[in-house]
Amino acid sequence: MTNPKSRRVIAAALPVLLGAVVAGCSSADGGSSANAAEPQEITFSYQIANPNAKSVYQTLAEQYVAAHPGVKIKTNPINLASYNQTLTTQLTAGNGPDVFFINAGSGQTASVEPLEKANKLLDISANIDPKFIPENAKSLFVFNGKTYAVPVYLAPAGLIYNDVAAKEAGVVLTGDSTMDDLIAQCGKARDKGKALLALAGAMSPNTGIFTTAVAASTVYGVDPDWNTKRKAGEVTFANTPGWRTALETVKRLYDQKCFQNGAAGAGFDALTNGMGQGKVFGFAAPGGAAKDIMDSTKGAVKLVVLPMPGAGVDTYLMAGTPDAVAGNAKTKSPKLVKDFLSWMTQPAQAKTAAEAAGDLPVGEIDSSAVLPQYDGIKSILDAKHIANYPQLDWPNGEVYDALGSGVTGLLTGQKSVDDVLKALDKAWG
16 A cells, blocks of 8 residues: 555655665564563664655754763664565564654554564553554554554644745635535636646545545545445445545545646656746645755745645544554564654654654644644534545555545546546445
8 A cells, every 4th residue: 555655655756865775684583582681773764755854763863872871873774665575574584673663553464463463563552551552553563462662753634735836826726625615616717827726636645645635524524434334345445435435535626726737647747847947736635745845945935734625524533643653573572673763652752752843742732732734623623523544444445546546547538537547446345
């Protein structure tokens, strides 16, 4: 499944963030040592899109070491394109890192559920406050009553939006805007030679995240338990009006020329170049992408994050916990690993991680303390109109891939809404 990578893929596509990624393989401790003192040096692997930017994981490791004399953490950033394969290969061979980034849920090989089933993850239940993991995300981290990973931050996904440029063209969107409000203003942007939105229509991660952001309101705002019902066979994509509305909404945006010309065949450069050149005002992505872009322009561009407007229903913000950190079941330093992971969940560290990533802290959110770019979602946060990334709890990556490629086919005219819905149910199995 590709969706949790969307922000990182976009970050990698930014011209100022491109560079050669230098990544090595960690030499991790394997096995257990019950009778000997634990080694006080551990390895920590994580994926990285931009080799020139300091990772939040590097920051956390340095802070932990500074607060724990005698402890050493060897960090190992790995190219995101090869990370999943590298990690799973190392774990299978018994020489994986002591601590590592993984994906929440079950959608990829390097996700919590498949690695837990393969007995690769350390049980950290006794060290993690159950309240730290949001209720709507527990199924992504807790299996058979045991906790195997912790979320790093809450990542909102909506519209990364240049409010200043949009207002210059007479376009005004806020956190209270509806989908009809948005569509009604697409013509204003066109009249100025711009497009209100950019879409990388040929890239499944982008068509996928755009559509699920719409479905956060049309499906999961209406029925938060939809995934559970789908697993039980009580509902299908084809018989759920909200999924049909989500797909029809994307097609409507396309037909109303809300996206840039050539959107159906566009790549990620349509997002980065379009925003950089002022030709488009927004695109769908995890909110942290706003920080990536603003940092890359050294403050020359000011962006905000808005929720994807609700289409005929109340607006819900898609905000989830796709990124996680776990420990190796074969580490020689289980006490140290557990303490490091527990330390990450403390309020100060949760805040550090969120701010470094440009996201929100896990746990109870104080909307008055969020980063400035999130001012437009404060009312939604206060109302708790939040839906987790639905695909994190889907049974396999094929479902999300079917959604992304299906939307591309919808835009090119090769598929109908019914075709896409049937493909989603087939991929679910």
